[in-house]
Amino acid sequence: MLCHEFEDQLTDYLDGALEVQANRQFAEHAMRCPVCHDLLSEVKNTLLACSASEAPIAGTDLEARILLKTMPETALNCSDFETYLTDYLDGFLMAPLYHRWERHAALCAGCSELPGAVVRTIGACYTYKQNELTVPAGLEARILQSTIGNVLPREVRAPLKSRLVEWLRGTLDPIVSPQLASVATMLLVSVFVLTNTVSTDGSVGGIYHASLQLAERTAGSASSSALPNEVKQLANDLMRSEENSGNANDANHNQNTSNQNNAAQGTKNSAPQNKPKGGSSEQKNR
């Protein structure tokens, strides 16, 4: 094989397109001829270098430009871009809007600098905050004068009484909690109920006695001679019915009627029989 023939077949050889016979001759020539051997090596290396090299990374605006040309309706306008700026910085933008926002930032000459400027402004505000103004001379004294009326507060001592009250308040505060308040209310109510309704012997049946005796006393003090008899009659009737039944119904009824109510009820029941007196005693009882 001659050198010019070698050069002619070089591309076919590299593509693996030569016949078996031609391929062997090509290889033999490459082994024999140092010039052609070097040429083959050089071409191989060049091809390798070409395949290894990549195109420079496309600018971020390439995709934006393509989408702007192909789907202009998805592009954000400057006003919307500004509207979503803080959401973008806060990371609140959803993916589709986020990408539209970034595409606008990449393409719009008027807007591309804005996000950076806003971030630097926030930073400037923060720096400003860190450099607080000093308090003007005399301001604290003015404040003290206008509140406690003295620029030497150490001279203002609390009166003993208020200090004591405040100390007690501070000490008792953790104890008197809202949970305990409800317990205290229940205790109060139960004391009130027991001291007013339970009979001297503590039995439920005796409650009638206690109530009726009270009714009798109050009615008696109403200076009516007829009423005590009526009340006694009522008491006897009730006692009899209690003895007969002696059941829970009576007990319920007992609990529902306070001693005051019994007295009033007694007089009310008697009213149809003795109207004028009943009326006056009712008023007095009340």
Next chain:
Amino acid sequence: MGAANSLATNEGAELVRRCRTGDGAAWEEIVQTYTRRIYNLAYRFTSRADTAEDLTQEVFIRVYRSLEQYNPKQGDLQNWLMRLARNLVIDDYRKRQRAPQDEAADDLEDHQYHLRAAGGTVQREMERRELGVQVQAGIDKLSPDLRTCVILRDIEELSYQEIVDLLKIPEGTVKSRINRGRIELAKILRRMRIVEA
């Protein structure tokens, strides 16, 4: 100064308890601890040293009268006090917006900025001071609504919800005002060449 920047919750509660008994020293400690913070808050809204001083004094008078209402269980003293202060300062700002006076933010230059002793050369401190003056000047150029929201968010660092509660406006409005305010401020500072493009 001598006073710490803030007090621990129980410390604050104890001071208030002592104030209620009429203890002047306790009240002095509260005043010393929070005057600077409240004065700065007032200054950011008023841009005038004299107005900010008056406003700070008013805030403390109101705080002193409201001490009975402070409940340590509902948060620490600083939060309670700053909430009260913000309400008053913003009320005052709104009132002044309704009846504007011929006040220009002309005393910005006269201000003494606190120079930090630690870390930083004189040159750097000068730059920081200058930056503070210019940021305040930029904020002053914002419309009242935007200005309020930007101060509360980017200087006072309140959350959106705290601003909603304070200004009693919907969250969407708060967000859009913060957004618009930041953009306006960025453009103003860019024009002033504070924030380079």
